[in-house]
Amino acid sequence: EQFVSEMWDDRVAFAMKVIGFERLDPMQIEFLRCLDKNDHVAVKAGHGTCKTTDLSIATLHYLSTRPDARIPCTAPSKHQLQDILWSEMSKQISMMARHPIGKIFANNLEWKKETITNLMSPATWFAAARTATKENTDALQGFHGPYVLRIIEEASGVSDPACEVLEGATGTVETKTIFAGNP
Numbered sequence: 056e057q058f059v060s061e062m063w064d065d066r067v068a069f070a071m072k073v074i075g076f077e078r079l080d081p082m083q084i085e086f087l088r089c090l091d092k093n094d095h096v097a098v099k100a101g102h103g104t105c106k107t108t109d110l111s112i113a114t115l116h117y118l119s120t121r122p123d124a125r126i127p128c129t130a131p132s133k134h135q136l137q138d139i140l141w142s143e144m145s146k147q148i149s150m151m152a153r154h155p156i157g158k159i160f161a162n163n164l165e166w167k168k169e170t171i172t173n174l175m176s177p178a179t180w181f182a183a184a185r186t187a188t189k190e191n192t193d194a195l196q197g198f199h200g201p202y203v204l205r206i207i208e209e210a211s212g213v214s215d216p217a218c219e220v221l222e223g224a225t226g227t228v229e230t231k232t233i234f235a236g237n238p
Contacts, residue, residue, distance in 0.1 A: 058072075058073070058156060058159070058160075059119070059120050062116070062120060063120055064091040064092075065091060066087035066088070066090060066091055066112060066113060066116050067079065067084055067087050067088060067091075069112065069115075069116045069119070069120075070083075070087065070112045070116075072154075072156050072157075073115075073116075073119065073151060073154065073156055073157045073160050074112065074115065074147050074150050074151050074154065074157055075150045075151065075153065075154035075157055076150075080105065082100070082105070083105050083108070083109055083112075086098055086109050087109065087112065087113070090113055090231065090233065094229070094230060094231050094232065095231070095232045095233075095234075096231075096232070096233050096234070097210075097233075097234040097235075098233065098234070098235040098236075099235075099236060099237070099238040100235075100237070100238075106208075106235045106236075107139055107140055107143045107208070108143060108147075109235075110128075110140060110143075110206055110208060110233060110235055111140065111143040111144045111146075111147050112147070113204065113206070113233060114126055114128065114144060114171070114182050114204065114206060115144060115147055115148070115151070115160075115164070115171075117182075117202065117204045117231075118164060118171060118173050118180070118181075118182055119160045119163070119164075119173070121201070121202035121204075121229070122175075122176075122180065122201065122202070123176060123179045123180050123200050123201050123202065124173075124180055124181075124182075124200065124201075124202040124203070124204060125179075125180075125181065125183075125198045125199065125200040125202070125203050125204075125224070125226070126181065126182035126183065126198075126203070126204045126205075126206060127182075127183055127185055127195055127198040127203075127205055127206070127221060127224055128140060128182055128183065128184050128185065128206040128208065129184075129185050129186065129187040129195060129206070129207055129208070129213060129217065129221065130186065130187065130207070130208040130209050130212070130213065131186070131187060131188075131209055131212030131213055132186065132209075132212075133184075133186050135208055135209055136169075136184040136185075136186065136208070137168060137169070137184060139208075140184070140206075140208055141166075141168070141169075141171075141184055144166065144171060144182075145166050148161050148164055148166055148171075149161075151164075162174075163175055165177065168184075169183060169184045169185075170182065170183050170184070179200060182206075183198075187207075187213040187214065187217035187218075187221075188214065188217065189214035189215075189216045189217060192214075192216050192217050192219075192220040193220075195217060195220045195221045195224070196220055196223065196224075197224075198221075198224035199224065199225065199226070199227075200226060200227070201226055201227050201228040201229070202226045202228055202229050202230075203224050203225055203226035203229070203230045203231070204230075204231045204232075204233070205221055205224055205230070205231070205232040205233070206233050206235075207221070207232070207233065207234045207235065207236075208235055208236070209235070209236045209237070210234040210235060210236040211236045211237070212236070
């Protein structure tokens, strides 16, 4: 509980003390601090700028600090979600498990191909990978709870209808949104 309250809105400290990053570059720190203070953040950056790493830090932070959080994560393709974002989260959960403080948090997380759940309440506390297409916006419906973090990866490729459905995913206490992609 002490660590959760200390890192509630300090994603940089979470990345360093819980996940075990030794350093973050200035752009990563700026993004994470921006998310600490703002509910809606857009990240535009090219390849190799750590966008996916930052999205993973933000997701794992939310899964670790916000009780009963719902985190719909979407992108234009399954490849982007499963092979890139979910892969990065698996890597960071492994990093957490090797770090003294992080181990406490990692033991509460279960990684699966399309979900990451907090084992303290797996039915209501999770991140879910859902491909966004204008033909299948239903996959993005129903994400409601006290805390909601909406992750839109490669946002320029996500259709307007899919984004409109995702706007309906709101938290009763807090709702945050991250749009990320190449400009």
